[in-house]
Amino acid sequence: MVKEIVVEPVTRLEGHGGLHIKIGDDGKVQDVQFNITSTRFFEKFVEGRYCEHIPRITPRICGICPIPHHITPTKAVEDAWGVQIPTPAYKLRQLIMNAKQYSSHVLHFYALAAPDFLLGPMADPALRNVVYVINKMPDVGAMALKMMDFGQKLCAAIGGKSVHPISAIVGGMKKSLDEDVRDKFLKVIDEQIEFTKKTVDIALKVVDDYFDVIANVGVVPTYYFGMTKNGVHDIYDGDIRIVTPDGQKIDYDYHNYLEALGEHIPDHSYATHMYYKPAGYPEGIYRANCLAMINAADKMATPLADQALKQMRERIGDCPHHTFAYHWARIIETVEAIEVIATLLKDPDIVNPDCKTLDVEPKEGSGVGMTEAPRGTLLYNIWSDSQGICKKANLLVATNHNIAGIEKTLMHVAKQVFEDKALEGLKLPDPWIK
Amino acid sequence: MPVKVAFMQLSSCWGCHQSLLNAHLGLLPILPELEIVYWPAVVDFKHDSLEARPDGDIVVGFIEGVARTKEDTANAKLMRKKCAIIVALGACACYGSVKGLANLFDKEELIKRKFMETEAITDDNPKEPTEHVPGFEDHIINVKDIIDVDVFVPGCPPTTENILAAVAYLLTVVGEGPASLNKNASVCDSCSLLKKGCLLDKGTLCYGALTAVGCEEMCPNNDEPCFGCFKPTTKMGAKADQLKGMIDSIDVLTPEQGASLQHFLDLYLGVSNITNFYFRGDLLQRLAYEPESFAVKEVDGKMVLDVAPTGTKIIDEIVGKALFLLKDDPNFKFSSKTVCSHCEREVADKVPVDLKRDYEGLPTMDKCFLEQGYICLGPVTQAGCGAICPNKANAPCLGCYGPPAGVKDQGAKFISTLGSLCAEKDVGEIMNAIKDPAGLFNRFTLASSTLGYKRHDNMEGE
Numbered sequence: 001m002v003k004e005i006v007v008e009p010v011t012r013l014e015g016h017g018g019l020h021i022k023i024g025d026d027g028k029v030q031d032v033q034f035n036i037t038s039t040r041f042f043e044k045f046v047e048g049r050y051c052e053h054i055p056r057i058t059p060r061i062c063g064i065c066p067i068p069h070h071i072t073p074t075k076a077v078e079d080a081w082g083v084q085i086p087t088p089a090y091k092l093r094q095l096i097m098n099a100k101q102y103s104s105h106v107l108h109f110y111a112l113a114a115p116d117f118l119l120g121p122m123a124d125p126a127l128r129n130v131v132y133v134i135n136k137m138p139d140v141g142a143m144a145l146k147m148m149d150f151g152q153k154l155c156a157a158i159g160g161k162s163v164h165p166i167s168a169i170v171g172g173m174k175k176s177l178d179e180d181v182r183d184k185f186l187k188v189i190d191e192q193i194e195f196t197k198k199t200v201d202i203a204l205k206v207v208d209d210y211f212d213v214i215a216n217v218g219v220v221p222t223y224y225f226g227m228t229k230n231g232v233h234d235i236y237d238g239d240i241r242i243v244t245p246d247g248q249k250i251d252y253d254y255h256n257y258l259e260a261l262g263e264h265i266p267d268h269s270y271a272t273h274m275y276y277k278p279a280g281y282p283e284g285i286y287r288a289n290c291l292a293m294i295n296a297a298d299k300m301a302t303p304l305a306d307q308a309l310k311q312m313r314e315r316i317g318d319c320p321h322h323t324f325a326y327h328w329a330r331i332i333e334t335v336e337a338i339e340v341i342a343t344l345l346k347d348p349d350i351v352n353p354d355c356k357t358l359d360v361e362p363k364e365g366s367g368v369g370m371t372e373a374p375r376g377t378l379l380y381n382i383w384s385d386s387q388g389i390c391k392k393a394n395l396l397v398a399t400n401h402n403i404a405g406i407e408k409t410l411m412h413v414a415k416q417v418f419e420d421k422a423l424e425g426l427k428l429p430d431p432w433i434k
Numbered sequence: 435m436p437v438k439v440a441f442m443q444l445s446s447c448w449g450c451h452q453s454l455l456n457a458h459l460g461l462l463p464i465l466p467e468l469e470i471v472y473w474p475a476v477v478d479f480k481h482d483s484l485e486a487r488p489d490g491d492i493v494v495g496f497i498e499g500v501a502r503t504k505e506d507t508a509n510a511k512l513m514r515k516k517c518a519i520i521v522a523l524g525a526c527a528c529y530g531s532v533k534g535l536a537n538l539f540d541k542e543e544l545i546k547r548k549f550m551e552t553e554a555i556t557d558d559n560p561k562e563p564t565e566h567v568p569g570f571e572d573h574i575i576n577v578k579d580i581i582d583v584d585v586f587v588p589g590c591p592p593t594t595e596n597i598l599a600a601v602a603y604l605l606t607v608v609g610e611g612p613a614s615l616n617k618n619a620s621v622c623d624s625c626s627l628l629k630k631g632c633l634l635d636k637g638t639l640c641y642g643a644l645t646a647v648g649c650e651e652m653c654p655n656n657d658e659p660c661f662g663c664f665k666p667t668t669k670m671g672a673k674a675d676q677l678k679g680m681i682d683s684i685d686v687l688t689p690e691q692g693a694s695l696q697h698f699l700d701l702y703l704g705v706s707n708i709t710n711f712y713f714r715g716d717l718l719q720r721l722a723y724e725p726e727s728f729a730v731k732e733v734d735g736k737m738v739l740d741v742a743p744t745g746t747k748i749i750d751e752i753v754g755k756a757l758f759l760l761k762d763d764p765n766f767k768f769s770s771k772t773v774c775s776h777c778e779r780e781v782a783d784k785v786p787v788d789l790k791r792d793y794e795g796l797p798t799m800d801k802c803f804l805e806q807g808y809i810c811l812g813p814v815t816q817a818g819c820g821a822i823c824p825n826k827a828n829a830p831c832l833g834c835y836g837p838p839a840g841v842k843d844q845g846a847k848f849i850s851t852l853g854s855l856c857a858e859k860d861v862g863e864i865m866n867a868i869k870d871p872a873g874l875f876n877r878f879t880l881a882s883s884t885l886g887y888k889r890h891d892n893m894e895g896e
Binding site (some may be wrong): 011012015039041043052057111125142146160162166167169170171215231257261263264274276360396 | 870
């Protein structure tokens with residue numbers, strides 16, 4: 001009798017996912033499926049729309065990361081029409097991207113991930129959630145909420161709205177920050193940096209507590225797909241960098257993404273399986289998102305984050321395959337985000353009203369835009385006709401880059417759990433919340 | 435006692451939930467009031483735990499999203515079974531939102547592009563996935579076309595304030611009410627006018643006979659009529675029949691009578707002061723949004739609208755008669771403001787310049803977008819957001835709060851608005867300038883618009 005384990009739905013993620021695991025009579029894991037059960041066909045129904053309006057439709061792909069889905073298609077249309085944006089617009093976009101990165105990473109760490117570590121993996125599922133964490137650790141809860149609030153409010157200040165922003169337009173930004181608004185954020189930036197440092201301390205304590213788990217569960221060699229600007233970590237602007245399982249780095253101009261990326265349509269998931277094309281499928285399955293970004297980067301863009309990166313590399317190597325190190329990488333990116341925010345808030349260009357070029361004319365052609373969203377690299381390819389109407393679009397969205405990698409990791413972990421009984425010998429710490 | 439709530443996500447982006455979470459520290463006083471029994475992105479309860487609950491066990495169920503997949507449709511039905519009150523949270527659940535734009539295409543076209551045609555696909559013979567996935571509905575289906583919805587909270591997303599107001603209101607609906615409330619007595623019972631001279635005897639409509647007691651200062655004790663703000667009583671007052679007789683005898687409302695009935699229904703059954711969402715149980719709102727949804731019936735020779743808000747015969751008949759009278763009353767005005775009413779820009783009365791695309795130039799912050807030539811859906815969009823896009827981001831309204839009360843099709847309404855604003859221009863010229871009317875004017879409401887969805891190109895034999 002083949003035993004089937006079904007998890008429906010996978011919780012504490014945004015979206016619709018299920019898990020099917022098949023285990024044979026001999027106790028061997030036969031199959032693991034990560035089933036994504038919804039898709040909405042944005043790539044089709046943006047056809048026929050005004051190109052400049054696509055950035056006002058696609059944020060609805062993701063309510064947690066609508067900022068990259070607003071900025072990236074704007075870049076793609078600018079690429080297609082050959083539009084150059086003024087420096088203040090570039091910096092405003094960098095700022096809103098980092099504000100989103102900050103609030104999303106903090107949300108991910110405290111609301112989605114932390115319950116597993118603070119209550120322990122064996123805790124009662126009915127309690128293992130952020131509401132309970134806030135209840136039991138009110139100080140940490142309040143700090144996390146203030147961090148998310150800062151990021152979301154900064155997104156809203158630049159984007160008009162934090163969920164489904166509207167201020168980016170082909171040619172720049174509709175509006176710069178007002179000085180009095182900017183000043184409000186400057187006033188609390190030092191407090192936010194302190195919060196981030198405290199979060200690093202909490203994260204490092206979790207790393208120490210769970211080091212046995214980090215080092216032994218879900219260590220899966222894969223390729224990585226990230227973005228760097230001349231080798232430096234950057235979430236707004238850069239090119240594709242692929243990292244091989246043995247740590248070699250290969251760069252591609254993002255316009256040539258089809259040379260690097262292949263897409264396989266699985267029979268059991270509406271989210272597709274991406275892989276590194278030259279290596280073939282499934283050998284070339286890669287992972288994206290923060291660990292991939294960290295593995296791709298020669299260095300971080302800011303000093304504190306770079307220091308944190310060095311600390312991680314000293315401990316688990318230059319190209320770690322530790323799935324649990326995603327949380328660690330996320331914290332390093334959070335540090336960079338707040339440092340970039342602090343720098344940009346002090347930059348006079350942020351309040352410079354000269355943030356939109358008047359030199360914008362539709363042109364027939366294909367354009368590509370790429371940014372790093374909080375859950376992976378985001379790539380839009382938009383084909384415009386001569387009147388600026390969208391003829392065709394290809395959207396390679398952040399989470400989608402991880403689906404094959406997640407399934408591969410799940411297979412690895414299922415074997416560890418069901419075949420090797422790896423969980424039994426693991427050293428687990430006393431939970432912080434009992 | 436915390437109230438049992440469930441949050442269900444159909445095909446959507448989670449943005450409405452994120453907007454709720456954006457309350458951040460503001461969540462702290464609310465969370466203890468809620469017992470969250472289902473919310474996959476936040477807590478670890480699985481689908482089978484929801485299925486295992488008794489029917490009607492959950493007090494409020496929030497639904498975000500539309501039905502794109504068959505799983506979405508099944509989940510909407512499951513929520514209706516398990517929840518006493520269903521809230522359609524956000525533009526998707528209310529009108530389909532941008533996902534409704536998929537209805538401009540056949541299902542086959544959508545599937546072909548995503549699973550067979552996109553540029554990175556390397557498979558020789560790629561196919562639509564079919565294993566452990568639910569399958570797609572032929573087109574986007576609105577939640578309200580699958581199940582009965584009790585509350586509509588529009589917006590893409592609704593603002594944090596709008597969602598918190600809806601949650602706070604629903605908690606009062608299901609709560610016990612103030613400690614002083616006594617539903618087993620009516621205002622008449624302790625009214626000082628009963629002996630001195632009842633307002634009804636003077637021809638003034640007073641609704642105290644239908645109203646529970648518990649207010650600090652009863653209006654009739656100050657010679658003012660009671661308008662029912664302490665909600666229905668279970669024990670009618672002495673003057674209930676007299677009140678019914680007075681209302682029954684009205685054939686055509688005087689302006690005073692109309693205003694009185696409207697004020698009464700607003701306070702007695704309405705979502706007083708919270709107008710940023712549509713609560714179907716608020717019959718005045720329903721009269722404004724969906725007048726055709728009421729059946730007319732005859733009771734004792736009088737025509738009334740067939741409603742039963744309380745289950746108490748006399749009250750339901752009075753309310754039914756009042757609604758019947760208001761339905762055709764030219765003075766009946768349900769205040770449904772548009773985004774323009776919160777916009778800080780100077781108002782336009784015509785569009786004097788050529789229509790512009792949004793990438794052209796940079797609009798000024800002080801003048802109406804339409805006056806500057808930019809398409810802005812403010813005039814045909816329900817208020818509630820505070821006109822964030824025009825006020826804060828120098829961007830025109832895209833229409834995400836849907837049409838205001840009484841407007842069936844936001845896009846059609848905008849075309850008529852644009853027509854009157856551009857009265858001096860050539861129609862053909864305007865039509866030529868707008869290449870994507872459905873995407874611009876029905877961006878958030880296509881799935882619930884008169885356009886509906888694409889049928890096959892070849893209609894023969896259908």
